[in-house]
Amino acid sequence: xxxxxxxxxxxxxxxxxxxxxxxxxxxxxxxxxxxxxxxxxxxxxxxxxxxxxxxxxxxxxxxxxxxxxxxxxxxxxxxxxxxxxxxxxxxxxxxxxxxxxxxxxxxxxxxxxxxxxxxxxxxxxxxxxxxxxxxxxxxxxxxxxxxxxxxxxxxxxxxxxxxxxxxxxxxxxxxxxxxxxxxxxxxxxxxxxxxxxxxxxxxxxxxxxxxxxxxxxxxxxxxxxxxxxxxxxxxxxxxxxxxxxxxxxxxxxxxxxxxxxxxxxxxxxxxxxxxxxxxxxxxxxxxxxxxxxxxxxxxxxxxxxxxxxxxxxxxxxxxxxxxxxxxxxxxxxxxxxxxxxxxxxxxxxxxxxx
Amino acid sequence: xxxxxxxxxxxxxxxxxxxxxxxxxxxxxxxxxxxxxxxxxxxxxxxxxxxxxxxxxxxxxxxxxxxxxxxxxxxxxxxxxxxxxxxxxxxxxxxxxxxxxxxxxxxxxxxxxxxxxxxxxxxxxxxxxxxxxxxxxxxxxxxxxxxxxxxxxxxxxxxxxxxxxxxxxxxxxxxxxxxxxxxxxxxxxxxxxxxxxxxxxxxxxxxxxxxxxxxxxxxxxxxxxxxxxxxxxxxxxxxxxxxxxxxxxxxxxxxxxxxxxxxxxxxxxxxxxxxxxxxxxxxxxxxxxxxxxxxxxxxxxxxxxxxxxxxxxxxxxx
Numbered sequence: 117x118x119x120x121x122x123x124x125x126x127x128x129x130x131x132x133x134x135x136x137x138x139x140x141x142x143x144x145x146x147x148x149x150x151x152x153x154x155x156x157x158x159x160x161x162x163x164x165x166x167x168x169x170x171x172x173x174x175x176x177x178x179x180x181x182x183x184x185x186x187x188x189x190x191x192x193x194x195x196x197x198x199x200x201x202x203x204x205x206x207x208x209x210x211x212x213x214x215x216x217x218x219x220x221x222x223x224x225x226x227x228x229x230x231x232x233x234x235x236x237x238x239x240x241x242x243x244x245x246x247x248x249x250x251x252x253x254x255x256x257x258x259x260x261x262x263x264x265x266x267x268x269x270x271x272x273x274x275x276x277x278x279x280x281x282x283x284x285x286x287x288x289x290x291x292x293x294x295x296x297x298x299x300x301x302x303x304x305x306x307x308x309x310x311x312x313x314x315x316x317x318x319x320x321x322x323x324x325x326x327x328x329x330x331x332x333x334x335x336x337x338x339x340x341x342x343x344x345x346x347x348x349x350x351x352x353x354x355x356x357x358x359x360x361x362x363x364x365x366x367x368x369x370x371x372x373x374x375x376x377x378x379x380x381x382x383x384x385x386x387x388x389x390x391x392x393x394x395x396x397x398x399x400x401x402x403x404x405x406x407x408x409x410x411x412x413x414x415x416x417x418x419x420x421x422x423x424x425x426x427x428x429x430x431x432x433x434x435x436x437x438x439x440x441x442x443x444x445x446x447x448x449x450x451x452x453x454x455x456x457x458x459x460x461x462x463x464x465x466x467x468x469x470x
Numbered sequence: 471x472x473x474x475x476x477x478x479x480x481x482x483x484x485x486x487x488x489x490x491x492x493x494x495x496x497x498x499x500x501x502x503x504x505x506x507x508x509x510x511x512x513x514x515x516x517x518x519x520x521x522x523x524x525x526x527x528x529x530x531x532x533x534x535x536x537x538x539x540x541x542x543x544x545x546x547x548x549x550x551x552x553x554x555x556x557x558x559x560x561x562x563x564x565x566x567x568x569x570x571x572x573x574x575x576x577x578x579x580x581x582x583x584x585x586x587x588x589x590x591x592x593x594x595x596x597x598x599x600x601x602x603x604x605x606x607x608x609x610x611x612x613x614x615x616x617x618x619x620x621x622x623x624x625x626x627x628x629x630x631x632x633x634x635x636x637x638x639x640x641x642x643x644x645x646x647x648x649x650x651x652x653x654x655x656x657x658x659x660x661x662x663x664x665x666x667x668x669x670x671x672x673x674x675x676x677x678x679x680x681x682x683x684x685x686x687x688x689x690x691x692x693x694x695x696x697x698x699x700x701x702x703x704x705x706x707x708x709x710x711x712x713x714x715x716x717x718x719x720x721x722x723x724x725x726x727x728x729x730x731x732x733x734x735x736x737x738x739x740x741x742x743x744x745x746x747x748x749x750x751x752x753x754x755x756x757x758x759x760x761x762x763x764x765x766x767x768x769x770x771x772x773x774x775x776x777x778x779x780x781x782x783x784x785x786x787x788x
Contacts, residue, residue: 359722
C-alpha cells in the first residue's frame with residue numbers, strides 16, 4: 117500500500133499540467149500513487165498524462181467522458197489505494213517535501229486529516245513568481261495541536277479548500293465521504309470539506325505552507341444565471357448530508373449557517389451587478405427562515421457579521437444600498453484626506469450602532 | 471411498464487351541472503397519450519350518464535363505478551387502476567387549460583422531479599371572474615432554481631403549496647415507492663397524501679403558468695359539508711404526524727407542523743357554522759390544542775404572532 121495517493125482531476129489544463137505532474141513526481145516521499153483522472157479533456161491533457169505514465173509507474177490513469185469536477189474526484193477516491201489521500205488541482209503545484217512531511221505528522225499523531233497553510237501565486241511574463249501567504253487559520257487560530265473537529269464545530273472556520281492536506285483513506289471510507297456529482301454544479305469541494313470536518317475525530321492544521329495555488333486567471337465576475345445559485349445548491353446538498361443524522365445537524369447547524377454566510381457574501385461579490393439584488397433577496401429569505409427556526413447563533417459570528425445579518429433580514433433594500441455605498445467608499449478611499457476619512461468612519465460606526 | 475404517459479384520475483359525485491365542461495377540457499388536452507379514469511362514487515343526479523356518454527365517445531376513458539365511499543376512496547380506486555407513468559388527480563367540477571398536461575409534463579421531465587406544482591386560479595361563477603390566490607403557490611418562498619426539496623422553501627413548508635392534490639402532477643414510481651394514499655374520510659382526505667409527498671420528495675419543481683381553474687361560488691358550501699365531518703381535519707393532521715414520525719423527519723419539521731396545525735385549526739373553526747362551531751372550539755380548547763403540541767409553546771415558537779394571539783384568546787389567556 118502506497119503511503120499517499122494523490123488525485124488530480126484533469127480537464128483541459130495542457131498549459132499547467134506538466135508543472136503539476138513534475139511537482140508530484142518529484143516528491144521527497146517516493147512511496148506514492150498518482151491518480152490522474154482525465155475528465156473528457158478536449159486539449160492535449162490526456163497525451164501529457166500518457167507521456168508521464170510511460171516513464172513513471174506510480175501513475176494510474178483513469179479516463180472518461182466529461183462528467184464534472186465532483187464525478188472526476190469521486191472516481192479518483194474510488195480508485196485510491198494509499199494509506200492517505202491528497203488532492204492536487206492540475207493547474208497548481210506542490211513543493212517537494214509536502215506529502216512526506218504531512219504523512220509523518222499524520223502517522224505520528226494518528227490523524228484523520230492534516231492540512232496546512234498555502235501560497236497563492238501569479239507569474240508575470242518573465243516567469244517571476246509572486247507569492248501571497250494564505251493563513252487558513254485566520255478565522256480560527258489553532259495551529260499545530262490535535263483538534264477534534266467532530267466535537268468542535270467551530271473548526272469549520274478554517275478557510276475552505278480541500279487540497280492543502282491529506283486524509284486518511286480509512287476515515288474517508290468509514291463515512292463514505294464523496295463529492296456532489298450533480299452535473300453542471302460548481303463549488304463541489306464545499307460538501308467534501310464540510311463532511312471531513314463533521315466526522316473527523318483527530319485532525320491538525322500546520323502553519324507551514326506547502327501548496328501553491330495559481331491565481332493567474334482570477335475568476336470572471338460574469339456568471340450565467342444558472343451559475344449564480346451554484347453555491348446555494350451546494351449548501352442545500354451539505355445540509356441534506358448533515359441532516360441525515362439529527363445529532364450531527366444539531367451540532368453543526370450554527371456553523372453551517374456561518375459558512376453559508378461567508379460563501380454567499382463571496383458569491384455576491386462575484387456575480388454580475390444585474391443579479392446582485394435578486395441574490396440578496398433570496399439570501400434574506402433563507403436567513404430569516406433560519407432565524408425563525410432557531411438555526412442562527414450570535415456566538416459563531418463576529419459582532420459586525422451579526423449586525424450585518426440582522427440588518428439584511430430586517431430590510432434587504434437598505435442593506436443593498438449600504439453595500440453599494442460601501443463599495444463606492446472603498447473605491448474613493450485612496451483619494452480622501454485622513455482627517456475626513458476618520459470623520460466618515462466615525463459617522464458610519466454610529467449608524468451601525470443604532 | 472407503463473402503457474400510458476399520464477393517468478388522470480377524477481372522482482365523480484353529483485356534479486352533473488359541471489361535469490361536461492370538466493371532461494371536455496380533459497379530453498381536449500394537447501398531450502394525447504393519457505388515460506382518463508372516472509370513478510363514480512354512486513352519484514344519483516345523472517352524473518353517471520354523463521360519464522357513460524363520454525366513455526363511448528373517447529376510448530381513453532376508463533369508467534369505474536363504486537359504492538359511495540367518498541372522494542378519498544374514489545381517488546385510491548383510480549390510483550390502483552392507473553397505468554400511467556405520471557398521475558394527476560382532478561376534481562370533477564373544475565376545468566383545465568388544453569396544455570395543462572403538456573406543460574406539467576415538460577416541467578417534471580426537465581429535471582426528473584417527483585412532482586411538479588403548477589399554477590391555478592379560482593373561477594367565481596357568481597361574478598364570472600378568475601382570481602389567482604397567492605397562498606396556493608407562494609412563489610416568493612420557492613427557490614429561484616429547480617429542482618429543490620422542502621428544506622429549500624423559506625416559509626413554513628406546509629404553507630408554501632396548498633394541501634390539495636389537483637394542482638400537482640406526480641411521478642407514479644415515487645407515489646408507489648412511498649405507498650402514498652388518500653385518507654378515506656369525508657373531507658380533508660388529500661392533506662396526508664400531498665404533504666407526505668412534499669416532505670418525502672427528493673426533487674420538486676414548479677411551473678408557474680395558470681393551467682387549472684377551480685370552480686367556486688355555486689356548489690354546496692364547504693362549511694355545511696363539514697357540519698358532519700368537522701373532525702376530519704384533525705384526523706388528517708394526526709395521520710400526517712404519524713407519517714412524519716415513521717419517516718424519522720418529525721424532529722426537523724415539528725415547528726412547521728405545530729404552526730400549521732394551529733393555522734389549520736383556526737381556519738376550520740373560522741369557517742364552520744354553529745352549532746358545530748362551538749363543539750369544535752370546546753374540543754380544541756379541552757383536548758386538541760394539547761394533543762397537537764400547540765399548548766405550552768412560547769410565543770417565539772410561532773411564526774405568525776396574530777395566530778398565536780387568537781390561540782391565547784380561545785384558551786382565555788388574553
